[in-house]
Amino acid sequence: MPKGDIVIVFDCGATNVRAIAINSKGSVIASESLPNSPSPDPFYPAYRIWNVEEIWKKMCIASGKVVSRINKGNIAGITVTTFGVDGTLFDKNGKMLYPVISWQCERTNPVMENIGKYIPLVDLYKITGVLPFTFNTINKIIWFTENKPDLTEKSSMFLFMPSIFSYFLTGEMINDTTMAGTSMLTELPSRQFSVEVLDRIGFPAEKFGRIVEPGTLTGTISKKASLETGIKAGTPVVATGHDTQFAIFGSGAEKNQPVLSSGTWEILMVRSENFESGKEQLDLSITTELDSRPGLYDIGCQWIASGIIEWARKTLFGDIKKHVYETMISGAEKVPAGCNGVKVVPKFYEELKGKPEGRITGLTLESTRDEIYRAILESLSQRLADGKEVLEKAGRFRAESILCVGGGSKNRLWNRLRADYTGVPVKIIDQKETTVLGASLFVQAACGNASSPEEAGKAINYKTEIVEPGTR
The missing domain is CATH 3.30.420.40 (ATPase, nucleotide binding domain)
Structure with missing residues (x-):
């Protein structure tokens, strides 16, 4: 493992795509940001998708600028965080079969409204704990099965957004638990996809592949990704995932x-x-x-x-x-x-x-x-x-x-x-960058700089102002 203490966090939000270099003390030492927004679906122009190829290009541009400002030899590892729920289907050769449907797209509104034809909402909520938002992953899966059954049948893997970019970095297709937990498809106690729910909607659990916990080493930077990002080939890539979970941890x-x-x-x-x-x-x-x-x-x-x-x-x-x-x-x-x-x-x-x-x-x-x-x-x-x-x-x-x-x-x-x-x-x-900080602590632990993310967090000096009750 590298002995440096710099983590590069790729963070894809709804309005910005960022690459941020953060060290073991939680200090951001370089960052670059480019604008992001959904695009019209090329097949249904009234609907909205994320152009992941365009986002990837922005990530590479941002990474190149960040890496040029730091000592590459001090990079310990890489990770990716994004908003929840969104992802899409890939075939066995790693080809994306359909653009990523954006959480801002309205095509899934009627799916959620009629979810009862697959499973009663109270039962679905009891299993998954996730509120019935129209943008939940379950609605996208149902939309695919109802409107693009040929693609669903042809697909080998559904990848969530962080996993898509991790795949571009490493060539490995692996999903994480924090993104899975936003899908309205998982069982809370087991931290696995619910076979009952997936059977009800007719989507095989194996199409989500291996689900790993945050802090798992999922691969290393490939030679191709190294040329595109400026990050040294062989640098560890570590799973994190949904931005909210790491903002909480980073706080x-x-x-x-x-x-x-x-x-x-x-x-x-x-x-x-x-x-x-x-x-x-x-x-x-x-x-x-x-x-x-x-x-x-x-x-x-x-x-x-x-x-x-x-x-x-x-x-x-x-x-x-x-x-x-x-x-x-x-x-x-x-x-x-x-x-x-x-x-x-x-x-x-x-x-x-x-x-x-x-x-x-x-x-x-x-x-x-x-x-x-x-x-x-x-x-x-x-x-x-x-x-x-x-x-x-x-x-x-x-x-x-x-x-x-x-x-x-x-x-x-x-x-x-x-x-x-x-x-x-x-x-x-x-602490302005709680998502980035939280994700970086998992990378520090995975790369051997701390025994656990919690241990890595002890190096952070949180500046806290306390407001007591009875002061208004």
Whole structure:
């Protein structure tokens, strides 16, 4: 194994394709980013796909620039992270049979709506723990079997997105558990694909091939990939996978410590030894995915958050041209708790339960935009408290604090409200690249620089600000 401590993480997101060099202390020493977006399906122009060849070219360009800025001899290993669920069919010769259907594509909407013709939704959720999102992998597999049965029959392997790029790097076709766990096709306790579910939809389990745990050495950089990426041939490639799981791990979250990723949407997830996937959890919109470590489950819920704040900025504070967010925060800080009767129902967008039901109540002729903005923050803080409670019940634990990362963690008033409404300290993590960091820790361990990803994590100096309840 190489003795260097630099990990190259290829990270494919919905808007950017990146190559990032990060060392064993968690410091990013070089990075390069190129834009990404879905493309029209060449066979159905109204639908959306990911052009993986184009993404691969961008990865190679980004890698070449990153590698030129570092000492190649210090590269310990390589890994790939992407968003969940997406992938496609390959034949026995390694040829991709159809473009990768994007999670943003609407072709699978009717599949999810009619999933009951294959298996009752309550039963499917009980087995897999994954909420019935229209973009789930199960819907893509069914779309293939219903619309492209010849390709399904011809296929030898379904590869998820990280595995596709790992295949381009190594020539090896291997899927990982964290991506499998987003598919709505796996059994939670076994960390394997559900034969019952796959039998119901008529897709053989063997077409997913060997499923490996994160931190598994899946191959080495091929000579062809070396020429394309600038990375030395023979460099180890290590499985990681779904970005969310590695963001949680990279945040430093311990077992039973919820992590709030606050952006346009807020995602609250916790690593727990327990889970529940009954009708109650389905009705509460709880999703459960496989953690990056065996024996743990990532229980989560989500809601729109900063998307509502952006609506308030544009609608109520459009006249403020400079320091608009500070103006919004400082104004809201002067408003008393309860916002003089103004209340907000923050259901401006509901993914699973039909039409949005957002509303503002309690307005009078004296109501101000500062009251409305604070009411938004209070309602979102209550939503966090509700989310914390349902996760505690599903995972059978009691949270002692909440870690907070992302752009929404920079709002001081919001952080105080979060602590007050949840009744526990909110710890603000000053770590922008939690996905990349988390994935890199698995590579450090796989390449012999640490005995485990957890041991590798001890080298990271997390800068944490703690906001205690009762400070608003």
